[in-house]
Amino acid sequence: MNNAPDIPRERFSALTRLDHNRAIAQLAKKTGAAVTDIKKMTIWGNHSTTQYPDIFHAEIAGKNAAEVVGDQAWIENDFIPTVAKRGAAIIEAAALPRPPRRRRRRSTLPATGCSAPLTATGCRWRWSPTAPTTCRRAWCRRFR
Known part of the structure; x- marks a missing residue:
């Protein structure tokens, strides 16, 4: 946005929706919940390995997602790195990222x-x- 100051901020977008879907899929798989029961999932940062999937403010069937998971080691060692690095792994494997x-x-x-x-x-x-x-x-x- 600094390189295009004449373009309104609302015209910029990012690819974090892909990461959002990956985070929800991971939570659904881990907890056995339906993806439609997972709400308030947020991805902080850019579509890169520096992003942070925020499970601590997400909800599964109205309950705190981190509490439903109940496994801090899984959150830190599996969930967060898998979501953050998955996009890079797919890009590397496919060579050209293109949205449908x-x-x-x-x-x-x-x-x-x-x-x-x-x-x-x-x-x-x-x-x-x-x-x-x-x-x-x-x-x-x-x-x-």
Whole structure:
């Protein structure tokens, strides 16, 4: 964003949604919960090995995810490194990362210093869990 100061901040995005999905899948596998029961999962940082999947604020069926897991060693030695390093492992294996083309995308936008999932349908951005925002039609055509 420093290299493009004339472009509004809300037009920048990141690939952390992939990491968000990986974190939820790991939690579902570990706990036997349905992925739809896992809420408030947050990935702090960039789509890189320096990211931090925040299990401590996530919930599984309304309960604290870290408490449901109940295994600090797994969280520190398996969950966090697996989520953080998985993207790099896939990129290395595939050589060219390309997201699938579809009408709805999951991505993230900078807001208050963190990233959160969003869906773009037409020209309407929908944050989870915050209120929707809009974008300019010419810019969002690439998301259709």
